[in-house]
Amino acid sequence: xxxxxxxxxxxxxxxxxxxxxxxxxxxxxxxxxxxxxxxxxxxxxxxxxxxxxxxxxxxxxxxxxxxxxxxxxxxxxxxxxxxxxxxxxxxxxxxxxxxxxxxxxxxxxxxxxxxxxxxxxxxxxxxxxxxxxxxxxxxxxxxxxxxxxxxxxxxxxxxxxxxxxxxxxxxxxxxxxxxxxxxxxxxxxxxxxxxxxxxxxxxxxxxxxxxxxxxxxxxxxxxxxxxxxxxxxxxxxxxxxxxxxxxxxxxxxxxxxxxxxxxxxxxxxxxxxxxxxxxxxxxxxxxxxxxxxxxxxxxxxxxxxxxxxxxxxxxxxxxxxxxxxxxxxxxxxxxxxxxxxxxxxxxxxxxxxxxxxxxxxxxxxxxxxxxxxxxxxxxxxxxxxxxxxxxxxxxxxxxxxxxxxxxxxxxxxxxxxxxxxxxxx
Amino acid sequence: xxxxxxxxxxxxxxxxxxxxxxxxxxxxxxxxxxxxxxxxxxxxxxxxxxxxxxxxxxxxxxxxxxxxxxxxxxxxxxxxxxxxxxxxxxxxxxxxxxxxxxxxxxxxxxxxxxxxxxxxxxxxxxxxxxxxxxxxxxxxxxxxxxxxxxxxxxxxxxxxxxxxxxxxxxxxxxxxxxxxxxxxxxxxxxxxxxxxxxxxxxxxxxxxxxxxxxxxxxxxxxxxxxxxxxxxxxxxxxxxxxx
Numbered sequence: 001x002x003x004x005x006x007x008x009x010x011x012x013x014x015x016x017x018x019x020x021x022x023x024x025x026x027x028x029x030x031x032x033x034x035x036x037x038x039x040x041x042x043x044x045x046x047x048x049x050x051x052x053x054x055x056x057x058x059x060x061x062x063x064x065x066x067x068x069x070x071x072x073x074x075x076x077x078x079x080x081x082x083x084x085x086x087x088x089x090x091x092x093x094x095x096x097x098x099x100x101x102x103x104x105x106x107x108x109x110x111x112x113x114x115x116x117x118x119x120x121x122x123x124x125x126x127x128x129x130x131x132x133x134x135x136x137x138x139x140x141x142x143x144x145x146x147x148x149x150x151x152x153x154x155x156x157x158x159x160x161x162x163x164x165x166x167x168x169x170x171x172x173x174x175x176x177x178x179x180x181x182x183x184x185x186x187x188x189x190x191x192x193x194x195x196x197x198x199x200x201x202x203x204x205x206x207x208x209x210x211x212x213x214x215x216x217x218x219x220x221x222x223x224x225x226x227x228x229x230x231x232x233x234x235x236x237x238x239x240x241x242x243x244x245x246x247x248x249x250x251x252x253x254x255x256x257x258x259x260x261x262x263x264x265x266x267x268x269x270x271x272x273x274x275x276x277x278x279x280x281x282x283x284x285x286x287x288x289x290x291x292x293x294x295x296x297x298x299x300x301x302x303x304x305x306x307x308x309x310x311x312x313x314x315x316x317x318x319x320x321x322x323x324x325x326x327x328x329x330x331x332x333x334x335x336x337x338x339x340x341x342x343x344x345x346x347x348x349x350x351x352x353x354x355x356x357x358x359x360x361x362x363x364x365x366x367x368x369x370x371x372x373x374x375x376x377x378x379x380x381x382x383x384x385x386x387x388x389x390x391x392x393x394x395x396x397x398x399x400x401x402x403x404x405x406x407x408x409x410x411x412x413x414x415x416x417x418x419x420x421x422x423x424x425x
Numbered sequence: 426x427x428x429x430x431x432x433x434x435x436x437x438x439x440x441x442x443x444x445x446x447x448x449x450x451x452x453x454x455x456x457x458x459x460x461x462x463x464x465x466x467x468x469x470x471x472x473x474x475x476x477x478x479x480x481x482x483x484x485x486x487x488x489x490x491x492x493x494x495x496x497x498x499x500x501x502x503x504x505x506x507x508x509x510x511x512x513x514x515x516x517x518x519x520x521x522x523x524x525x526x527x528x529x530x531x532x533x534x535x536x537x538x539x540x541x542x543x544x545x546x547x548x549x550x551x552x553x554x555x556x557x558x559x560x561x562x563x564x565x566x567x568x569x570x571x572x573x574x575x576x577x578x579x580x581x582x583x584x585x586x587x588x589x590x591x592x593x594x595x596x597x598x599x600x601x602x603x604x605x606x607x608x609x610x611x612x613x614x615x616x617x618x619x620x621x622x623x624x625x626x627x628x629x630x631x632x633x634x635x636x637x638x639x640x641x642x643x644x645x646x647x648x649x650x651x652x653x654x655x656x657x658x659x660x661x662x663x664x665x666x667x668x
């Protein structure tokens with residue numbers, strides 16, 4: 001019977017092609033929407049994780065209380081020993097040391113006196129150790145505007161906008177003035193290796209990336225570090241996994257009575273604003289997807305309904321030549337299921353192809369982020385998630401079939417005696 | 426009834442009459458604390474969150490427009506020099522051989538992680554030039570009778586818009602000071618002790634500063650040696666002396 005119906009659908013394009021195209025279009029839009037909204041959320045969390053929060057972050061308790069001020073005087077000490085311990089304890093995780101610091105970046109004139117200067121946010125990462133994943137994690141090659149990545153001690157990257165404002169270029173020397181971990185004045189000369197564009201307003205206004213060993217020398221932080229960031233296996237943030245890890249670490253290493261004991265916080269616990277934003281985005285994205293799937297369901301239900309009504313004459317003829325009402329009803333539903341499956345399958349494939357393209361290319365929103373004070377990625381990408389493979393079938397298959405079922409009820413209300421009279425009109 | 430009113434007026438005027446005017450007290454404080462010029466060797470003990478640090482320095486200052494400081498110890502700080510001319514400040518760092526100019530909001534940053542800002546360190550203006558004072562009461566501090574003065578800034582560009590000072594009523598030297606923002610928020614507290622009589626004036630040998638917005642036990646500023654109104658060669662207050 002399925003073969004027979006399939007033949008009918010292929011041969012009578014009016015009966016099958018248009019509904020299948022409508023179903024495929026609706027399903028592909030649904031799949032794309034689900035992937036994009038999920039991707040936006042993931043990009044936001046991923047961006048923050050890479051640049052600032054990690055999937056989990058270890059700090060001293062005192063540092064965690066004042067995290068926004070980047071208080072390097074409250075940094076972790078004996079970091080080498082702690083890293084060895086946690087690498088042994090949680091071998092699947094990737095651990096990196098980072099230090100964020102504030103200061104003044106000063107460009108000299110020919111006499112070594114201030115020519116231009118500006119406040120700067122410094123991020124110290126492992127730039128120079130062979131095999132370090134940090135440059136790749138921060139996509140430094142992609143965001144490099146001029147010059148090269150640092151390849152020797154004393155070299156830094158500076159945001160391109162800031163470099164233009166200070167009128168400095170790769171190869172120029174600049175001096176960082178700040179405070180050491182113990183509060184003394186810190187002065188350190190650097191050479192600019194390259195300029196970068198973060199695509200984040202708050203960082204493009206004045207940020208530098210330095211090697212962690214240079215930061216340690218400049219800020220008197222031997223065997224110390226502001227933060228240790230942890231990344232979960234697979235590279236994706238998993239709230240449950242992060243929570244379990246956090247509880248385990250804090251039970252073992254953290255002492256609520258000692259403000260300098262280490263404490264681990266997962267990504268969403270590090271900033272009220274970040275948590276609020278992710279929760280709101282999560283709720284809104286769920287609502288968007290729900291409304292979209294619901295709307296598509298109504299559209300496709302309507303398609304099924306109209307398809308059924310459009311075939312009023314055909315049904316009349318089939319009844320007139322003796323086909324039973326139940327058989328007609330069933331065959332219409334089977335046809336609808338077939339169209340739904342074919343349309344949903346095509347729609348899902350098309351939606352996935354578009355999503356894959358968006359996953360790779362993304363949508364550049366950096367133009368909208370120029371004045372942003374929050375850490376936001378410069379582009380958003382779609383993310384193909386397991387739900388994307390089946391969510392399109394809800395409106396595509398079930399709704400259109402339901403529409404056909406509803407319209408088909410009319411078959412049972414028609415009187416065989418008056419069929420020819422109806423068909424004449 | 427009329428008699429009661431007259432008595433009340435008499436009592437209240439006589440109560441106010443026992444206080445000198447705020448202006449008179451400020452003038453007497455300025456006579457003690459301000460000078461034509463001075464050379465101070467001092468020790469700053471910074472009680473940090475993790476450890477204490479002691480920084481020694483020698484400063485030359487002239488009025489409230491010129492000041493030069495050289496840090497003597499510890500080794501990391503030794504050789505660092507600061508020069509203030511009018512409202513500009515330069516810092517020379519021997520490790521980088523750079524002279525960096527500090528201006529704007531950076532002047533309100535902490536010096537060497539202490540509870541003092543660059544502005545606090547370099548400030549030597551006469552109180553009478555910047556504040557209107559009112560005596561608001563009396564209190565005993567360190568067994569010394571003090572007037573409590575409330576000072577309100579005459580102009581907007583002073584670091585602290587409101588000050589409350591407890592002034593020793595015999596020696597005209599503040600023993601305690603609270604520095605407030607315009608909003609009334611307490612920013613810093615100072616306690617002055619070891620009051621010595623030198624060169625015809627009273628001067629505190631020890632000042633404890635506490636930045637109320639920072640953790641920690643505050644910063645002690647101990648005057649080891651001080652000379653008033655001495656000859657300071659003019660080249661001290663030039664950028665050439667930084668290197």
